[in-house]
Amino acid sequence: MASKIYPDAASALDGLLFNGMSIAAGGFGLCGIPETLIDALVAAGTKDITAVSNNAGVDDFGLGKLLDRRQIRKMISSYVGENKEFERQFLAGELEIEFSPQGTLAERMRAGGAGIPGFYTRTGVGTALAEGKPTMDFEGETFVLERGIVTDIAIVKAWKADPFGNLMFRKSARNFNPMVATCGRITIAEAEEIVSPGELEPDLIHTPSVFVQRVILATCNEKRIEKMTVSDRETLS
């Protein structure tokens, strides 16, 4: 079997990008985001993207880079609070937002990747986010139907990858990445380290290779910290 490793982010995205496409991206805040692939999307200039990501980055980092260049038309997210340019575009009507509760968003991507078109959850019942969605009662309780998500491509940040596309994530940088990896028609992973075949312990692989079509060595590993907190300060706020 041919290696899935591509020489760089641009070549790994080659032939996959078109205006109006949907892209799922891993990460929570700025933790575990595919920095290298985001930079390549900026360089490619793809427009009218529907981005599925828990957050929208900050103004000059993460998906915020794509927002700054007006490459995103719609976000499907649970929380977008740290981005001023996002706010400006949204209030100006240039950007559409679909809020999904965080656990519902994770499950929508998991379901989409697992071939499940929809599922029922209690989350959001009776709130604005359930308006217009079908409901069903189970054992006397009301649940709302949420749809699975499948995207044109998915981009994830891994800690280690092998040439087959097996992935391991690191600590809380795992977050949304495993579900994102499953929900793309084509999934591209950037890894901090690419190891030789057989080097990953099979029992410790988080994302099996079948979900990953292309792999690159991550060249951007800034891992910016959003809220540095150390032990002599109790809280930031």
Added chain:
Amino acid sequence: MSNQITGWTRDQMAARAAAELHDGYYANLGIGIPTLVANHIAPDIDITLQSENGMLGLGPFPDEIDVDADIINAGKQTITELPRTSYCSSADSFGMIRGGHIQLSVLGAMEVAENGDLANWMVPGKMVKGPGGAMDLVAGVKRIIVLMDHVSKNGTPKFRKSCTLPLTGTNVVDMIISNLAVFERPDRQSPFVLRELAPGATREAIAALTEAHYLEELS
């Protein structure tokens, strides 16, 4: 009115909430004052804190030298591991929450209604940041404690007959710890009961500063 009452400080409110944590609990603490609850857990009580970004067993904030960008809590603050720590995906993390495996969550609130409805995610006319994991937490965690100021900045009661702000969940709050009083209810079919008064707070003052209907059973 309320400014004549000493009331509880944020730390005292957090300490009161910490008294609700029982040995062996798995708990999720929200962003803001609820995070302070961790500082007040009694040493003989063993609690495992969950963070919805996929970390179970949260340690304290790190020393500067130990900061790791890949170890953050749901407030995006850098934290540390404990011997018990495990990581999981966001889907598994919300499986813990939605599946009822987390015993207690402490959250902030903009408004709580007398029927237990909670509003804490958006104010119409202001930029909406999104609910994050709050809707999932209140829908899935068995017991929900709200920490909030008793009245808003302009003096409006926050414990109301019904919420005026968009809801986070319906009939989900079990206990309210405000800076002036503690309200609790035994189950989600029962009305709230005023249980405790903060220093300087009287029954009359609480009645004047509360719109919701409640019972009184002060010890």
